[in-house]
Amino acid sequence: MKAWLICIDDTDDIGTKGTGEIAEEIAEKLTLSQAELLDSNCPRFVTRHQLFVHPDIPYTSHNSAMCFKVETALSFDEIKAICVAHLKQESAAASDPGLAILDLDSDYDIKRLIAFGQQAKVEVKTKSQAYVLAKELAIDLSEHGGTGQGVIGALAGLGLRLSGQDGRVKGQFKLVKRQSESDEVQLSVAQVLALTGLQAVISLDGEILADEQLLNLSGKIKAVYIQHQFALLVSQEDGRWLNATKQQLKPY
Known part of the structure; x- marks a missing residue:
């Protein structure tokens, strides 16, 4: 099995299913069987990462991204297909969903990713900045509706989770x-x-x-x-x- 870190952002609207709940549902779908879950060394808690609150940043209520780790035998293509299908099915019509998927065994610059996450807590970041960094670090970053603005928080959430010092467990x-x-x-x-x-x-x-x-x-x-x-x-x-x-x- 391989370990993956997945983060989503901007999937909800007032009165709709929250991003944290959608993240939990995706994590459950990515676990093929109870046996696989028992073999995993990774607690499947979803963490909520608070991002910058600013008039230039559209958000539903708190501007937070939701991140989780999974250990699975699924391929990258299978993982992304499950994530995308669920986002399209469950995201609110007025939302701007973003999805970031990181292979934790890949050779990525963790310091740059953490730095992006920490900057996103205190300053306005752009989609262009997120896409450039994701490409340089070979992180799969994609948007799935609306303006796609959620890619910023999705990438930032990965960095904040990897810092090991940020995030509140959902629920x-x-x-x-x-x-x-x-x-x-x-x-x-x-x-x-x-x-x-x-x-x-x-x-x-x-x-x-x-x-x-x-x-x-x-x-x-x-x-x-x-x-x-x-x-x-x-x-x-x-x-x-x-x-x-x-x-x-x-x-x-």
């Missing part, structure tokens, strides 16, 4: 049954990892917590991509480890 985790989000539950790091499939629990200062460390969790339980791992981000308050607040998650 939230339900650890145990709670009457309301305000209810607090106490679990060990090991229990949280077992229940979620995440790879680590990491503090705001970058410390990886030990398996036996107890956590006090409440509200929405969300994860991020940090230190090249899918992780629950936590902070310490009065000697207790708490899941990160919405404000603390904002940089991701």
Whole structure:
């Protein structure tokens, strides 16, 4: 099996299926069988990467790209055909979908790709810039409707995911049954990892917590991509480890 990194952007409109949901559906389609999924060493979480918000950039709500990694025996042509067919079927009529596919075994300049992603968080990039870089790095970049403006975010999302320090995992985790989000539950790091499939629990200062460390969790339980791992981000308050607040998650 080969490993691929895939990113899509600008597939939705107000009141339509979100880009993150479409990304999850494509990832599922690219896994040929349950056996292949079990053989894979790659958690199939979709990460959301925030891009620059500016009047010159059209976007639906937050201007974010959705990226995921798959390990599959499918060929490149098969992978792209599945991605394109699903984008055409599920993208909103008024959207401008972009698709980027990277063979992680190829010889590409990761530093230039990461730099493009980081620049797209703070400045306006153009389709021309995205296509030139994609061609130079041998990354397949394509547009599938509307203006095709989504190719910029699709390419940027690849770079941000590869940086290992950017992205919020799509959705939230339900650890145990709670009457309301305000209810607090106490679990060990090991229990949280077992229940979620995440790879680590990491503090705001970058410390990886030990398996036996107890956590006090409440509200929405969300994860991020940090230190090249899918992780629950936590902070310490009065000697207790708490899941990160919405404000603390904002940089991701």
